Amino acid sequence: AQRVTQPEKLLSVFKGAPVELKCNYSYSGSPELFWYVQYSRQRLQLLLRHISRESIKGFTADLNKGETSFHLKKPFAQEEDSAMYYCALNNAGNMLTFGGGTRLMVKP
């Protein structure tokens, strides 16, 4: 069975500090990992996916198959980054399994 774990429910950092949101997964196949973000009063939206190897809004995430992790990182957090972040795994049937989410609060 596939599972996505986000160990931190809440992460609070000061503006300009580095941030890392942790995500670990278990899946027997070749995983496709995503990070979704939900800003206050907005719909859930895709932030980035591992196959694109892109940086979105300064965020990056590297798939580490050895550690079965897909941590989300940003070197300098901004107040507008405050949101709910969900890590998700896509199985071969195109169904997303989500982690429990981490609320990021960036303090001024």
Next chain:
Amino acid sequence: GAGVSQSPSNKVTEKGKDVELRCDPISGHTALYWYRQSLGQGLEFLIYFQGNSAPDKSGLPSDRFSAERTGGSVSTLTIQRTQQEDSAVYLCASSRGGGRPGNTIYFGEGSWLTVV
């Protein structure tokens, strides 16, 4: 349409009543999903439709929950005899489907259900 559309956006119902939540996916998307987001909880998968295949109902929490997708487009999630623990945001999402890597899944704004 421009995005996934859900209605109603908010619904307050009395315990024991039935409710229907509607989802209109992005035009051309063959895959449609329902998720539930409860306060303090993560996103819980409910049901998944892919084209004309039998839906994956493995996430439905009880037989009070059912969903249909008519004509491969609009979907309705029905909750019978609602209970207070059904209170949550019900999210619909759609994608091009097909299980191909890189398919982006787009979410609606959700239907906030409150059972009193």
